Amino acid sequence: MLELGPVPASIAAAYDAERFRADGHRLIDRMADHLAAATGRDDAPVIPWVAPADAAGPWPADFGDEPAEDLVDVLDRTAAGSIRLHHPRYLGHQVPPPIPGAALADAMAALLNNGMAVYEMGGAATPQELAVIDWMARTLGLPATAGGLLTSGGSAGNLTALLAARQASAGFDAWTAGAHAGPPLTVLVAATAHYSVARAVRALGWGDAGATPVAVDARWRLDPADLPRALADATAAGRRVIAVVASAGSTATGAYDPLEPIADFCAAHRLWLHVDGAHGAAAALSPRHRHHVRGIERADSVVWDAHKLLALPALCTAVIYRDVARSYEAFAQEASYLFAPEREWWNLGLRTLECTKRMMGTILYAGLRAYGVGFFRDYVERVFALGQAFAARLAAAPDFELATHPDANIVVFRYRPASGPSDPAELDALQARVRRRCLEAGRFYFLQTRLGGALWLRTALMNPLTAGEELDGVLAAIRQA
Amino acid sequence: MLELGPVPASIAAAYDAERFRADGHRLIDRMADHLAAATGRDDAPVIPWVAPADAAGPWPADFGDEPAEDLVDVLDRTAAGSIRLHHPRYLGHQVPPPIPGAALADAMAALLNNGMAVYEMGGAATPQELAVIDWMARTLGLPATAGGLLTSGGSAGNLTALLAARQASAGFDAWTAGAHAGPPLTVLVAATAHYSVARAVRALGWGDAGATPVAVDARWRLDPADLPRALADATAAGRRVIAVVASAGSTATGAYDPLEPIADFCAAHRLWLHVDGAHGAAAALSPRHRHHVRGIERADSVVWDAHKLLALPALCTAVIYRDVARSYEAFAQEASYLFAPEREWWNLGLRTLECTKRMMGTILYAGLRAYGVGFFRDYVERVFALGQAFAARLAAAPDFELATHPDANIVVFRYRPASGPSDPAELDALQARVRRRCLEAGRFYFLQTRLGGALWLRTALMNPLTAGEELDGVLAAIRQA
Numbered sequence: 001m002l003e004l005g006p007v008p009a010s011i012a013a014a015y016d017a018e019r020f021r022a023d024g025h026r027l028i029d030r031m032a033d034h035l036a037a038a039t040g041r042d043d044a045p046v047i048p049w050v051a052p053a054d055a056a057g058p059w060p061a062d063f064g065d066e067p068a069e070d071l072v073d074v075l076d077r078t079a080a081g082s083i084r085l086h087h088p089r090y091l092g093h094q095v096p097p098p099i100p101g102a103a104l105a106d107a108m109a110a111l112l113n114n115g116m117a118v119y120e121m122g123g124a125a126t127p128q129e130l131a132v133i134d135w136m137a138r139t140l141g142l143p144a145t146a147g148g149l150l151t152s153g154g155s156a157g158n159l160t161a162l163l164a165a166r167q168a169s170a171g172f173d174a175w176t177a178g179a180h181a182g183p184p185l186t187v188l189v190a191a192t193a194h195y196s197v198a199r200a201v202r203a204l205g206w207g208d209a210g211a212t213p214v215a216v217d218a219r220w221r222l223d224p225a226d227l228p229r230a231l232a233d234a235t236a237a238g239r240r241v242i243a244v245v246a247s248a249g250s251t252a253t254g255a256y257d258p259l260e261p262i263a264d265f266c267a268a269h270r271l272w273l274h275v276d277g278a279h280g281a282a283a284a285l286s287p288r289h290r291h292h293v294r295g296i297e298r299a300d301s302v303v304w305d306a307h308k309l310l311a312l313p314a315l316c317t318a319v320i321y322r323d324v325a326r327s328y329e330a331f332a333q334e335a336s337y338l339f340a341p342e343r344e345w346w347n348l349g350l351r352t353l354e355c356t357k358r359m360m361g362t363i364l365y366a367g368l369r370a371y372g373v374g375f376f377r378d379y380v381e382r383v384f385a386l387g388q389a390f391a392a393r394l395a396a397a398p399d400f401e402l403a404t405h406p407d408a409n410i411v412v413f414r415y416r417p418a419s420g421p422s423d424p425a426e427l428d429a430l431q432a433r434v435r436r437r438c439l440e441a442g443r444f445y446f447l448q449t450r451l452g453g454a455l456w457l458r459t460a461l462m463n464p465l466t467a468g469e470e471l472d473g474v475l476a477a478i479r480q481a
Numbered sequence: 482m483l484e485l486g487p488v489p490a491s492i493a494a495a496y497d498a499e500r501f502r503a504d505g506h507r508l509i510d511r512m513a514d515h516l517a518a519a520t521g522r523d524d525a526p527v528i529p530w531v532a533p534a535d536a537a538g539p540w541p542a543d544f545g546d547e548p549a550e551d552l553v554d555v556l557d558r559t560a561a562g563s564i565r566l567h568h569p570r571y572l573g574h575q576v577p578p579p580i581p582g583a584a585l586a587d588a589m590a591a592l593l594n595n596g597m598a599v600y601e602m603g604g605a606a607t608p609q610e611l612a613v614i615d616w617m618a619r620t621l622g623l624p625a626t627a628g629g630l631l632t633s634g635g636s637a638g639n640l641t642a643l644l645a646a647r648q649a650s651a652g653f654d655a656w657t658a659g660a661h662a663g664p665p666l667t668v669l670v671a672a673t674a675h676y677s678v679a680r681a682v683r684a685l686g687w688g689d690a691g692a693t694p695v696a697v698d699a700r701w702r703l704d705p706a707d708l709p710r711a712l713a714d715a716t717a718a719g720r721r722v723i724a725v726v727a728s729a730g731s732t733a734t735g736a737y738d739p740l741e742p743i744a745d746f747c748a749a750h751r752l753w754l755h756v757d758g759a760h761g762a763a764a765a766l767s768p769r770h771r772h773h774v775r776g777i778e779r780a781d782s783v784v785w786d787a788h789k790l791l792a793l794p795a796l797c798t799a800v801i802y803r804d805v806a807r808s809y810e811a812f813a814q815e816a817s818y819l820f821a822p823e824r825e826w827w828n829l830g831l832r833t834l835e836c837t838k839r840m841m842g843t844i845l846y847a848g849l850r851a852y853g854v855g856f857f858r859d860y861v862e863r864v865f866a867l868g869q870a871f872a873a874r875l876a877a878a879p880d881f882e883l884a885t886h887p888d889a890n891i892v893v894f895r896y897r898p899a900s901g902p903s904d905p906a907e908l909d910a911l912q913a914r915v916r917r918r919c920l921e922a923g924r925f926y927f928l929q930t931r932l933g934g935a936l937w938l939r940t941a942l943m944n945p946l947t948a949g950e951e952l953d954g955v956l957a958a959i960r961q962a
Binding site for chain 2: 003004005007008010011014015016017018019020021023024025027028029031032033034035036039040047048049050052055056057058059060061063064065066067068069070071072074075077078079080081082083084085086092093094095096097098099100101102103104105106107108109110111112113114115117118119120121122123124125126127128130131132134135138152153154155156159163174175176177178179180181184194195196199202203204205206207208209210305307313314315331332344345346353354355356357358359362365366368369370371372373374375377378379382385386389439445464465467468
């Protein structure tokens with residue numbers, strides 16, 4: 001019998017439960033201290049800016065054979081070098097300061113590491129995922145036939161939904177026979193949609209013309225009146241239109257495409273309706289904001305990121321189908337070591353891009369149980385109120401211009417002092433300069449974006465602890481910069 | 482000025498640092514207790530089996546407005562309902578019991594939640610990711626031009642690499658012009674490759690014929706002698722062959738495709754060589770096992786899952802290109818609110834399927850610093866030694882049959898008692914029955930797979946704490962079942 005020998009000391013040490021306990025308690029205190037400093041509005045920068053060329057300094061790649069640094073110390077240094085989403089002066093991307101308790105759920109999920117491809121590798125995580133999907137589908141008003149799964153981000157989610165749309169609507173079996181078995185495909189979508197849609201159609205082999213642009217209205221929303229023209233043009237160009245992709249809301253401005261007339265158009269022309277609600281589907285939680293997603297209950301597929309307006313850490317994206325049977329067609333494939341040939345609803349890997357997958361559902365399930373739906377509604381209403389409050393300040397300030405009144409918590413604006421430039425290029429340069437100076441100072445973090453050919457400043461107000469003082473403060477900081 | 486009002490109580494409570502601290506310390510103790518029980522070989526089942534139809538019981542979807550359960554209690558229940566990867570009787574999938582400290586790193590990464598699409602949203606995580614990619618590329622022996630990124634799993638990794646291969650080798654701009662602008666594409670790949678390759682080619686619109694099968698040898702490795710035939714057949718069928726996909730090792734048996742002759746073939750025919758090293762690339766860490774991946778340094782792209790043989794929690798997959806410039810071609814796309822038009826190496830979202838991404842690099846970086854490269858080498862050598870030791874036991878047991886001598890830590894075998902059936906269908910049924918009974922008993926967890934048309938039992942020995950007693954024990958359990 002081949003002799004195994006004892007477990008090496010390095011392995012025994014790494015897997016020692018008491019070492020984990022001691023490291024864990026130390027880490028929790030450091031994490032709590034970081035959180036307290038950020039939520040307590042300390043005076044340190046919200047972003048500790050270092051030029052990219054200098055970034056590698058603290059993080060060399062010369063890993064040696066032996067342990068070189070205490071685990072908690074590496075993580076502490078990581079926190080010190082990272083942008084602080086929990087600070088109320090974080091006015092940045094559509095990435096929330098996660099509920100701190102969700103980071104605890106994440107730790108348990110990581111330790112358990114149930115791989116989720118098959119039910120056996122997710123005895124709790126699988127029913128938890130199906131439960132949260134069920135809750136999300138009901139929240140959106142989808143019918144009882146609805147169902148879906150969680151996947152690793154909105155980009156993967158949009159790709160997955162488009163695969164299902166292709167199989168349902170292409171008119172030929174693109175999965176098995178390939179693209180050449182039918183005409184080139186396309187979807188109708190506004191240029192304001194997230195770039196992952198444009199990427200997905202190109203990955204699927206539809207090329208640039210795989211996304212047929214639909215005009216937007218003055219508020220950068222898809223204009224349903226342009227859909228017949230877009231459909232006719234794409235068809236005349238030899239493309240088969242399989243779907244309309246609507247944004248709820250769009251990335252740049254947070255504006256919601258008008259879903260009801262889009263759904264009418266899809267019904268009339270038998271097109272798949274995919275709603276990218278990665279950012280804004282959570283409006284359905286609020287009686288006050290639910291009207292923005294009216295019509296989403298008529299979608300064939302919806303993407304909804306829990307790591308945006310449900311305040312979870314990345315990544316946790318729901319792909320929900322009006323008819324759950326469609327979910328099996330996105331990846332019409334089997335692997336004998338995993339799946340039996342029949343449709344096994346309990347083995348989620350049949351329907352996800354991932355084979356091994358994180359226990360994402362556990363984190364959302366735990367959040368809904370521990371904080372209640374009320375917390376999530378309060379979160380959405382708070383960050384949407386921040387958007388309204390910031391827009392009101394900008395509208396009242398003579399030296400600022402608001403791009404459009406925000407539907408949600410994303411606000412696009414620019415600095416136009418009376419003494420400033422009126423030439424478009426110089427105006428763009430002013431925004432870039434202001435943004436650069438504020439970034440390097442690190443006190444406030446906000447963004448820039450191109451909209452209608454011009455450069456604008458942009459914020460997604462994701463931190464519910466942000467208050468009026470920060471909204472006033474960022475305008476003052478821009479004036480000074 | 483629109484009045485914001487105070488932060489709602491539900492939000493203040495959820496984001497309270499002291500609540501986090503208290504919950505965190507409680508959770509760490511529960512996690513440490515779970516870990517101690519599993520690594521201490523307690524007598525409870527390794528998998529607490531519940532039939533899928535009954536799984537929803539403890540996890541209803543009726544979330545109410547108010548908090549309904551203590552966070553730590555939900556997570557504790559989750560642990561109790563999950564398969565225990567840290568128990569030495571876990572002999573299951575290619576999913577490791579993660580280093581417990583990595584779960585702590587995961588918690589910090591989740592709390593910081595730096596979104597990674599742009600450098601600003603990952604001031605520490607971006608250089609950490611580039612550092613671990615650099616270390617992985619050097620470990621594989623790739624040239625100084627090599628580089629890449631981390632993505633959410635091996636399936637996303639293989640898809641990403643095939644997108645780059647398509648752009649480099651299709652002979653037309655498939656990204657922009659679409660599939661119809663050129664002939665149908667295909668890759669040469671053995672049927673033993675992971676199912677994610679077969680899925681990826683179908684997602685890309687190449688259909689069933691997008692994967693041209695290459696014969697395997699008696700040990701289920703790609704047979705390089707069959708490559709010219711496969712190339713000729715695919716070409717004769719009107720397909721353009723753009724790449725060979727080799728497995729290091731393959732999923733079912735862990736066998737390594739012979740990379741050197743495959744690389745010779747690719748060089749002679751100017752084909753992209755993609756090596757799916759999701760499972761086995763880590764053999765490069767061990768002088769004893771490095772020979773299995775000889776030739777990997779000649780690959781154009783490699784996928785390597787840190788959440789397999791680097792013992793990290795899912796998901797953390799490296800996509801490494803021989804020429805880092807290729808990494809920009811997988812997703813030749815820009816989004817104005819994120820990226821400037823030039824190639825910004827520091828904004829990783831240009832090159833990943835994900836827009837928002839987890840801080841995966843942080844977890845691997847912290848692991849390499851805190852445990853040293855020596856730990857990871859010891860891990861690989863230990864689990865490979867387990868594969869050898871288990872194979873030796875099976876070879877010595879008259880009532881068991883070994884499918885093939887294992888290269889790595891995956892062992893495929895079946896139970897063939899002298900008194901048992903010889904009819905193939907009955908022999909298959911015996912394996913399924915044995916596996917089912919052991920699953921339901923929950924004492925040992927192992928798998929079944931189809932190989933060469935027959936049903937076999939299978940284990941990936943991922944737990945380095947597994948010892949001879951478990952290897953003997955599972956054979957005894959199978960005999961009893």
